[in-house]
Amino acid sequence: MPTYEYECARCGLVFEEFKPMSAPRRERCPECRGKVQLLVSGGMGVVFKGSGFYKTDSRATKDGGEAKPADKGGGAEGAPAAKDAAKPATDKGPPKTGN
Numbered sequence: 001m002p003t004y005e006y007e008c009a010r011c012g013l014v015f016e017e018f019k020p021m022s023a024p025r026r027e028r029c030p031e032c033r034g035k036v037q038l039l040v041s042g043g044m045g046v047v048f049k050g051s052g053f054y055k056t057d058s059r060a061t062k063d064g065g066e067a068k069p070a071d072k073g074g075g076a077e078g079a080p081a082a083k084d085a086a087k088p089a090t091d092k093g094p095p096k097t098g099n
Contacts, residue, residue, distance in 0.1 A: 005041050010034025 002021060007014045008029035017026060029036050 005039040006036040007039055008032060008034045008036050014039070 001018055004017045004019065004026070005014065006017070006026055006029075008031070011029060011032045011034060013029055013031050015030065025038065026036055028034065
């Protein structure tokens with residue numbers, strides 16, 4: 001649910017409301033009942049929590065050092081790096097055009 005920020009034209013009160021997008025827009029100040037204006041804000045940054053967002057993510061080890069990224073199967077690309085290295089090169093350059 002988004003947070004909406006309003007400013008009262010009469011008393012200057014700036015306040016926020018956390019409500020669903022389908023809820024009606026506030027029109028009056030909760031303090032003086034004056035008309036309010038919806039403010040445009042920069043919004044919030046995205047916070048990713050949990051594990052497995054990127055194949056190269058790492059965590060600190062128990063001894064305090066940084067862990068090395070693991071090349072396990074099922075990563076972001078869905079295939080282990082060792083398997084990709086064993087594939088023969090099949091790139092024969094750009095296709096030729098008929099001039």
